[in-house]
Amino acid sequence: MKKRQIAILGSTGSIGTQALDVIRQHSDTLEVYAMTAHNQVELLIQQAREFMPDTVVIANESKYELLKEALSDLPIKVWAGSDAIAQIVEAEPIDMVLTAMVGYSGLQPTIHAIQAGKAIALANKETLVIAGELITRLAKEHKTLVLPVDSEHSAIFQCLAGEWENPIDKILLTASGGPFRNFSWEQLKHVTKNEALKHPNWNMGAKVTIDSASLMNKGFEMIEAKWLFGVQPEQIQVLVHPQSIIHSMVQFRDMSIKAQLGMPDMRIPIQYALTYPSRFKSNFEPVDFTQFNQLTFEEPDTNRFRNLTFAFEAIRQGGNMPCILNAANEIVVEAFLKDQIGFLEMSEIIEKIMQSGTFVASPAYEDFVETDKETRNKTTVILKTK
């Protein structure tokens, strides 16, 4: 049997390294054709030596020589720059592209991969947040399969197996609630970067961990769910479920609900996308219900976690508003990680930016590029006045 050829965009990140662990366990059926990284050249070298891909790409061009030199004894092609990433995904032998880079940078290569007819294992949720309408339309035109990797969307996708003819009544999008679930407004004001980086259940990259603490991640996931599953925002109910065992649920119109559960281990949804529609046996831990003997639910508090409301408002308005939301968020998260602003200031700035952004009702790709640039500049200016 021909091995499934995979391109991993963002192989040195949290999703990328876990995807490589999955591929390592199933090297009889899965193979890495290309791997790309933003900046972590040392880890990329090590990964390339182990997985022997056809091509590696480093986005940061200043690291090119180092990478090239380190792999010079191997028959691996070495490229650099973000245009090279957008190009490599089009290579003929590639079957599936795992988009696991951070933020806005995922948009362009995802579009290229869809246009080249590659199946997408979508871990970069910002792609759909920014340009859900465009991506969904392109995927339809090119008959491309978009498989969600986010644990919640993988859960929903798994629940929909065999049910595509049955309309969704409601999506129950579960949320751990993050490390600050029970913090008061006053406490939230003073939380530190290190506290925010300690997620109670999931081990993830810095950006998504901060987004989880601020519930922006859940807001983005609402937008992502709208595009992936063709539902209206009103059909998505966010449900705080602190144990992170139920990864999301779908209610059908007969009031029957299907849920997907598992340990909070991203390798399970990553593997499901990489091996879809098969399920492979791996070394993943099963849920022990005598240990996880109490699963609880509560409503999210949108007074303390205002980002959920902003995300809902952004999908409601549509157009380039989710792109504005995303760009502002990327800048304020960076600022928070550099201790330049406090935790609650992130939402305050996002609110201002959304109110003053230039609205484009039916944006094309170029409008997203423009909106992203403009919003980043404006947000940076506001940060400088702090």
Place this chain on the structure above:
Amino acid sequence: MKKRQIAILGSTGSIGTQALDVIRQHSDTLEVYAMTAHNQVELLIQQAREFMPDTVVIANESKYELLKEALSDLPIKVWAGSDAIAQIVEAEPIDMVLTAMVGYSGLQPTIHAIQAGKAIALANKETLVIAGELITRLAKEHKTLVLPVDSEHSAIFQCLAGEWENPIDKILLTASGGPFRNFSWEQLKHVTKNEALKHPNWNMGAKVTIDSASLMNKGFEMIEAKWLFGVQPEQIQVLVHPQSIIHSMVQFRDMSIKAQLGMPDMRIPIQYALTYPSRFKSNFEPVDFTQFNQLTFEEPDTNRFRNLTFAFEAIRQGGNMPCILNAANEIVVEAFLKDQIGFLEMSEIIEKIMQSGTFVASPAYEDFVETDKETRNKTTVILKTK
């Protein structure tokens, strides 16, 4: 569109009346072709006048004249006797047979319906408990769809939609634990019929309610699951879940679990079977997770609820042993409902009967008839010495 023609065996029971409520809500697509009852002739007359089936059958032949007379102004055929029930299911226009009678009596008409190529909506779990190997083989031979109606097996079946190529790693069969979940051995000795008939979550017939209180129902469901889903007894884990919101779960070999949830309303699984593979909108209540905000799990206590162990032992031995288990259980439940024996005595007698039963390794239909008769006689004799 041609309406789906349904035969309801046991229309006056709990499942039967709820099935009629479903059909009432979807009279544009579902139609009752035949309805049968054991003894409740007054209710059968009322149902026949409302649903206007082609044929009605009363098992108790002494009620035939009364039924015939009451429907004499309508173009409804009236039959009587259990052979007539086994015959009517073969009628050409019938698409699906809902087997909702109690106990052993379901076996013969189910076999006839399968041989006539009718889809089966199986609510009579005793059929599979007694003769799972035979029924499964016949269904395969006749390419007959067997759709489970039991909420747990419907849940498992729903979880398997779109997953039939993926092997089951484990079934997590949930159990409410019944009204006596936290009772001590001493308390169990003295429980009354009326206490046992009050199920905390489900509104069901008397026989299955007592079986739920004694956990024999869960034991039967293990056997049923083995035959419906082709798993080994060791792959079935019974999990006490007192809220009865998760109706069961399937773990796949990637340690991903799918669950089906819903309010404890039998109309949901009944409708799923009747309208399969579609899901129809009805007046069913959705789960409100702000109310059911805590789902809990615990291991069953097989020291207090020994029937679970007997059921496991019966599947392990196979042959006619589950038939012996079922017949003994039917007799002791009747005796308990007549206040002839105590709650714990039911298990004691079943244990004795299983130890002294005549074992047949590869029983044919006639062996089941013989085993059932012999076991009932032996159990009745033991009861007389009490």
